[in-house]
Amino acid sequence: MRNAAALLLVLLPWVLPLRAAAAGNGSCAPSCGNLTVQYPFGFSAGCKIQLGCDQGGNGTAWLGAKRELGLVVSNVTARALFLTLRPDCSRRLSSSVNELFTDNYAPGPQNTLVMSSCNNTAARGHNCTVQPAPLLDSSSHCFPGAKAENFSCVQPPLVPPSGNRFLNRTEIVALGSECAGLVSAASFLETPAPAPALVLCVMELEWWMLGPCHCSSQASCTNVTTPTTGQQAFRCECLEGFEGDGFVNGTGCRRVSSAAPNTKCNPSKNLAGDCGKTIQIALLVAGIVFGALVTAVTCAVYQLLKRRSASIRTKRSTKRLLSEASCPVPFYSYREIDRATDGFSDAKRLGTGAYGTVYAGRLADGRLVAVKRIRPRDNAGLECVMNEVKLVSCVCHRNLVRLLGCCIEQGHQILVYEFMPNGTLAQHLQRERGPAAMPWTVRLRIAAETAKAIAYLHSEVDPPIYHRDIKSSNILLDGEYNSKVADFGLSRLGKAALGESSSHISTAPQGTPGYVDPQYHQNFHLSDRSDVYSFGVVLVEVITAMKAVDLNRPPSEVNLAQLAVDRIGKGRVDDIVDPYLDPHRDAWTLSSIHKVAELAFRCLAFHSEMRPSMAEVADELDQVQRSGWAPSADDAAFMSKSSSICSSAASARGTDRSWGAARSRTERERAAVNASVVQETASKGAADSPVSVQERWFSDRSSPSSNSLLGNRSVH
Incomplete structure (x- = not known):
């Protein structure tokens, strides 16, 4: 009943004019053939002014x-x-x-x-x-x-x-x-x-109509005196913006949607201002506009349905890929991520990569996170993200960045990681971040931790994981400068250990120029030694603080790997060492730099079988690190300045850890090593090292005792 009443209210404004028209016309027929006349004219006995009509043929009125x-x-x-x-x-x-x-x-x-x-x-x-x-x-x-x-x-x-x-x-x-x-x-x-x-x-x-004016309130009245009898008469005409006959007893006047100019036109097709042509043109224009609107609406609906269908397919594909992950991945709502990043504010943006942008955020529980937002409708980026989720969802190592969860709502693909307040190793090596240049001991420790993380992926995960994109910009640093290997978008699962001949997989080369294994690039054979080559480039970066590819260098030195192989092979390591490191400041620094250079030289061998495994690389770096002296005053100054920069991030996590406390044991071990042990180790390695040239590494100037007397060089 309520629905019927509501329908009646809706139809009432349309029904009343029709009833009024019917009441005004009574039984009067307003049409004859193609001619329709207004009140008071008509073609039947019930009309006020009756006209004749011949309904035969097209209908003629007389x-x-x-x-x-x-x-x-x-x-x-x-x-x-x-x-x-x-x-x-x-x-x-x-x-x-x-x-x-x-x-x-x-x-x-x-x-x-x-x-x-x-x-x-x-x-x-x-x-x-x-x-x-x-x-x-x-x-x-x-x-x-x-x-x-x-x-x-x-x-x-x-x-x-x-x-x-x-x-x-x-x-x-x-x-x-x-x-x-x-x-x-x-x-x-x-x-x-x-x-x-x-x-x-x-x-x-x-x-005219006989009598006094009797027009609608929206009509004007014209008084007329009849020419034959002199009687009072009148005519009604609707005002501009209204249409109808204007008579109270007729249809009256009703407002039109858009008032057209009150133009006059001639009823004959032989004169300018022909009414028929104006109507035809108006109808033509209206038809064109209506057709354009229908076309536009149809296209808009089609695009909307197409996008919605693509979004549904992407969401289903994403859920299917996530279901293939070895461990369940926590989901975050888009609202929570949007709130954590202040609506993905530019002030929160950390950087932009090949497949999206990374933002800093703070979750509702106070945790600082890094949010990677994949560009919309980037299928390649989505594939890499899902690949990363599948591979690292259950991988756990202290030097691998931890995936906290993801979000796939409203057509967005978002990954949430633990936040790394100290940026990347590349930023520090290129002096783009940090209060000062990074000391050698910190660089060596980061390299050793990175090697352990990659060795874990190769040796302790079944099937093994080949990273395929090892580079200094993918090595993140937490508040204490611990290494965190990130970005597994290009990673691939390797084959189980079936012997050396089956230790590779065939796939198209991918990676970053300057880091890609040349043998992998040549024969499409990806193996664990491909990551070893990339890590060798990182070791050279650690020693030289140069970019892997730099077009500003001479043509023969654009590729850092080729430059390093040439200089190290000729025993000219000092030519490429970062001047800040001052390798001659003490015996251990010089020895450790040359040992790491030798290790990098072996990692950069063209033939993969000539390269060491990542486990061997990690062991050698650990030995070099353990044989060292205690951190110098420069190291302490670097860490103290860095800790002050990261204090806000550390306080947000509710921790109060310091570099000295975390590394006290290592410092004591380094302090326990005396100069004679270092001298003996260095002398033994010099004979077999491909980068040693006689024994010019050590001199009175670089020995521990003389160095302590002469004092270290100033550090810039």
């Missing part, structure tokens, strides 16, 4: 009771009724006058009559400039042999001024004694053009 007079109705406007009078010599003037002058309409002053069989007195008695010849050229209704001089143009006098002007009926009746017939007529119509238009074979009758 004026009066005598159809044979040929007074054809062509149009009815709010002011006038237009007749079409084809030239006809048999149309009697006296009979026509009775039909043209009634209580509801009469010819206006703009009409000119064309008479037949008039004497010269009548023809000369009335000023008229219209020649009857054009009316007769195409007419076959006049008697044979009719000539132009047999016809006269007559403009009867007007009714004395009384507010309205009409042709004088009495004078026209008097013309009947001088002229036999009403052949045709012409009418002057005012148009927007500079000069009025002459319409041939047309007569214009002004019409």
Whole structure:
């Protein structure tokens, strides 16, 4: 019942005008063929002003009771009724006058009559400039042999001024004694053009309703005095912005959506301002606009459905890939991630990679996290992300970055990692981050920890994982400068240990220029030794602080790996050592740098079987690290400055750990090593090392005792 009432309220504004129209018209038929007239006209007995109608054929409307007079109705406007009078010599003037002058309409002053069989007195008695010849050229209704001089143009006098002007009926009746017939007529119509238009074979009758004004409130009323009886009459016309007949007893006036200018147009197709053409053009424009809107809406809906379908497919694919992960991956809501990064604010942006952007964020529980947001509709990026999730979801090592969870809502692909406040190793080596250059002991420790993490992936995970993108920018540093290997997007699962001949997989080379194993690039064979080569480049970066590829260097030195192999092979390690390290400051520094250079030289061997395994690399770096001296004052200064920078991040995690406390045991071990042990170790390694040239590594200047006397060089 409520639904029916609501429907009635909705339809009421549409039903009431229809009922009003029906009530106003009663049983009046408003149409005859293609012609539709407004109140008070109609074509049935119930109409206020009845017109004749021939429903046969296209339907012809006529004026009066005598159809044979040929007074054809062509149009009815709010002011006038237009007749079409084809030239006809048999149309009697006296009979026509009775039909043209009634209580509801009469010819206006703009009409000119064309008479037949008039004497010269009548023809000369009335000023008229219209020649009857054009009316007769195409007419076959006049008697044979009719000539132009047999016809006269007559403009009867007007009714004395009384507010309205009409042709004088009495004078026209008097013309009947001088002229036999009403052949045709012409009418002057005012148009927007500079000069009025002459319409041939047309007569214009002004019409009215008897009585005082009785118009709608949205209509104007025109008072009329009838020309024959002098009675009071009126006409109604809707105001601009409204449409209808304007009569209270008719349909009244209703507002239109957009009020068009109140332009006047001629009912004849032979004149400028043709109403029909204007309507046709308006309909054409409206059709074009409507078609364009329909097309635009259709395209928009199609694109929306296409995007939605793609989003659904991506989400299903993502969930399927996540289900293949060896361990469940926690999910975060998009709202939580958006809030943690302040709506992915630019102020939170840490950097942009190949497949997306990384932001810093703080979860609701206070944890600092790194948020990797994959670019929308980046299928390659999504594949790499899902590959990373599958591989590292259950891998756990203190030197591997930890994946905390992901988010795949609303078409977004987001990974959440633990936050690394000290950036990347590459940033520190290139002096892009940190208060000072990184000391050698810190670099060596980071290299050793990184080697252990990669060795873990190769040896302790089954099946093994080949990283394929080992580089200094993928080695992250936490608040205590511990190494964290990241970015497993290009990683691949290796084969189980089936012997040396089956220790590789065939796949297209991928990675970063300057780090890619040349043998892998050549024969598409990926193995654990491919990561060894990449790590060898990292070791050279640690020693030299140079970029892996630098176009600003001479052409022969653009590739750091080639440069290092050349210099180390010739025993010229000192040529490429980072000047900040000052290798001659003490014996251990010089010895350890050369040992690491020798290890890097072996890692960079072209043939993979000549390279050591990552486990061997990790062991050698650990031995070099353990044989060292205690950290110098430079190391302590570097760590103290760095810890002050990261204090805000550390306090957010609620920890109070210091570099000295975490490394006290290592310092004590280093302090326990004396100069003689270092000298013995260095001398033993010099004989077998491919980078040793005699024994010029050690001198009185670089020995521990003399070094302590001379003092260390200043560090810049």
